[in-house]
Amino acid sequence: MTRIYNFNAGPAALPLSVLEQVQEEFLDFYGSGMSITEISHRSKWFDDVIEDAVGRVKRLLGLNEAFDVLFLQGGASMQFCMVPMNLLPQGASADYVNTGTWATKAIKEAQIQGKSVNVVASSEDKNFSYIPAKMTFNPDAAYVHITSNNTIKGTQWASFPDTAGVPLISDMSSDILSRRFDPSAFGLIYAGAQKNLGPAGVTLVIIRRDMLERVPADLPTMLKYTTFVEKNSMFNTPPCFAVYVVQLVLKWLEETAGGLDKIEAANREKAALLYALLDESDFYSGTAEKQSRSVMNVTFRLPTEALEAQFVEEALQNGMGGLKGHRSVGGCRASIYNATPLEAVETLVDFMKEFARKNG
């Protein structure tokens, strides 16, 4: 067995120690005589898993009792439709900031429902290469929706905007639990697990309880946030295995990686190595504007597409995978989420220097 350094954008690298634990206990979960994939979600075993995961999210993010932590299915894409369906009443409007592909999809799903959307800022004028700095929010907006990190364009909100009391809602799929922030301004946060949290198939939703008052009574049961709050994410069978791996990743983050401040420092160190190389290089060029650079997804171009293809191929031969840019934009991308070790980035930087020397 040879493990590679995995720079996939998502599904992405998971901590090796977590994978090893999953493997070791896969046939007999905590003495149950069953696999985690075979135990009842109504059992004490699974209750312990989901309760522990909820508790760790609350501790790691410093969430007070105003927040509920849910595990849903359908990915961030399902949240694009559930957010306006639940939280944007007819007659009201919501502010959206458009910073790329995922924000565009979130806006579209609100509009499909006939909801009133104000796009208060967009970076589409420069191919979404930056996070807009200036925007004016509608004081009567039902919420302000942003995408905290943009995997495809490699941009990230360095800090969150002051919405003067209007609840912030953020898709944090690709940077949840990568850095500390003040959650009090947020009405809802959602994150597909498959970047920083665990395997694909579960979506973390953090909802401030006052938001629940907006949920229309006549929505289908599976599309109402209240359903999952009332049943502790278990109205029906949850994606047990994915929740279990998330719980182990959260435990790793708290107990092995040293918590949110330490992982944030590690993430900044990893990103700084790559961006320093891009800045000093005539061969590589970063695609995101400097003040908007993502600490999670480092996007860059080489002089030609042929060299980019060669780069991705040679990197793989040298044990580094997932460096191809998103199919919609091309180029190269190194996704360096929480579970990517520093040595992976150091190895990549060395390879990039050598590749530029040989091909520059």
Next chain:
Amino acid sequence: MTRIYNFNAGPAALPLSVLEQVQEEFLDFYGSGMSITEISHRSKWFDDVIEDAVGRVKRLLGLNEAFDVLFLQGGASMQFCMVPMNLLPQGASADYVNTGTWATKAIKEAQIQGKSVNVVASSEDKNFSYIPAKMTFNPDAAYVHITSNNTIKGTQWASFPDTAGVPLISDMSSDILSRRFDPSAFGLIYAGAQKNLGPAGVTLVIIRRDMLERVPADLPTMLKYTTFVEKNSMFNTPPCFAVYVVQLVLKWLEETAGGLDKIEAANREKAALLYALLDESDFYSGTAEKQSRSVMNVTFRLPTEALEAQFVEEALQNGMGGLKGHRSVGGCRASIYNATPLEAVETLVDFMKEFARKNG
């Protein structure tokens, strides 16, 4: 490590050889150097997984090219709302047969949307202990919805009703791929994976292509069947791990268990052992009417609730788990899906005889 005989209703027992394969290749999926939980859903590796799974479902069920096979999230509960949302136009009505808890929920989710529902038959008069034999379908119905197997009450449609051309739609969560049937009358079949197919977190949907013409254009993207048909279940990141385990279970069913006819014979043999014991016993009593008995879930009572609790406890001490009835009805239940080996049922029958002898 001690594995138990697992009679859980779902999540339920999986084939041990499948679990062992998952365990063995968990850190390095087919030489990728990554776990199945870390590979991209846009990779050749995952394409092979989902294509193989789709092909096996089609072969096993004898589906012709009129059918698409999808893997969705949200469980059967999400299908309760997606079916009428997609396939029951305003102005039309649908026929539903109410055979218990899950059918009742399916009816409720259609009604929540203001859709017109005709409950053409119900077994609620006798606590859902049978499958209605006589009913008259509306020839103009958009579809007829049934629940092929009822896990909680232990009943199952022995054969499917003649709807005279009206598309049948069935929740087959708890008996999919347990027996052969003619799929041609079905417009849509759905099944949460966590009984006969794999782990929780993925839902099999089989849709006949002519049904897609009904899908309203203005539905949210993630709630439209057409979205998943057009993108081969990968509009967004699918629940990769769950799909992968399903693929291995399907491979096991075809190549190890010998296919659908052999697994059906094995399932009938297992159920016959338990029902024979119930019929000859003065101590145990089956709760489902004989002609409606489920081959998947055998429900029974003991003389007192105290004895039922003692039975479940002593069975567990003897290596048999999951025998408690659903919390909504009490009693006992042995779920004996495809992956439950004959020897598990034989061991249970021996234990039941001994328990009756000592406590009868």
